[in-house]
Amino acid sequence: GESVGLHLPTLSVQEGDNSIINCAYSNSASDYFIWYKQESGKGPQFIIDIRSNMDKRQGQRVTVLLNKTVKHLSLQIAATQPGDSAVYFCAENMEGNNRLAFGKGNQVVVIP
Amino acid sequence: NAGVTQTPKFQVLKTGQSMTLQCAQDMNHEYMSWYRQDPGMGLRLIHYSVGAGITDQGEVPNGYNVSRSTTEDFPLRLLSAAPSQTSVYFCASSDDRGAFFGQGTRLTVV
Numbered sequence: 001g002e003s004v005g006l007h008l009p010t011l012s013v014q015e016g017d018n019s020i021i022n023c024a025y026s027n028s029a030s031d032y033f034i035w036y037k038q039e040s041g042k043g044p045q046f047i048i049d050i051r052s053n054m055d056k057r058q059g060q061r062v063t064v065l066l067n068k069t070v071k072h073l074s075l076q077i078a079a080t081q082p083g084d085s086a087v088y089f090c091a092e093n094m095e096g097n098n099r100l101a102f103g104k105g106n107q108v109v110v111i112p
Numbered sequence: 113n114a115g116v117t118q119t120p121k122f123q124v125l126k127t128g129q130s131m132t133l134q135c136a137q138d139m140n141h142e143y144m145s146w147y148r149q150d151p152g153m154g155l156r157l158i159h160y161s162v163g164a165g166i167t168d169q170g171e172v173p174n175g176y177n178v179s180r181s182t183t184e185d186f187p188l189r190l191l192s193a194a195p196s197q198t199s200v201y202f203c204a205s206s207d208d209r210g211a212f213f214g215q216g217t218r219l220t221v222v
Contacts, residue, residue: 008152034210043116043202043213044155089154091210098143098162098206104154 010107019077023090032093039086085110118214125193133188135203143206144186148199193221
């Protein structure tokens, strides 16, 4: 069957290098943002979140940056590994009621 | 704690057939939702529910019905399947930290 990653922006990165995935969001009133990772044949999984009162949040090997001025969100993955190959989605909470709006996704391909 | 469980994982339907995609969660979340995912389209919201007895339409509701008789279950019904409904369907259950997704149902309508 056709992969969900077809026709998506694709980032090819060498194993061990850092990856940066970008996302533009639509609603300046959104106050909560999440990055999800979706591996082939699986459902999206939560990676990291950030609230609008912050501009940076770090997790294990991942960092999310939020620029509210230009409505931009980025996900940085340090020392990218083959297991990081997936489609990455950003999501914004637009109404404060758990309803999320998702971006179209970015495919990351890690080259061993 | 199983999280979100979707059944079936795969289904082939003929045009005009009806079926129900099942979704159950054991996290006691009030908010549940159904998405469809098509190549290059991301996740599009079909229907959602903010609690038992309450449902509402999302971005692409046509051809689908939902009900929420219990907090745990949120089935999605296709009343008369069409080839345009060939897709991967995800159920999600949410709290204020975001959505927890099931493993998906790959549906093909021929």
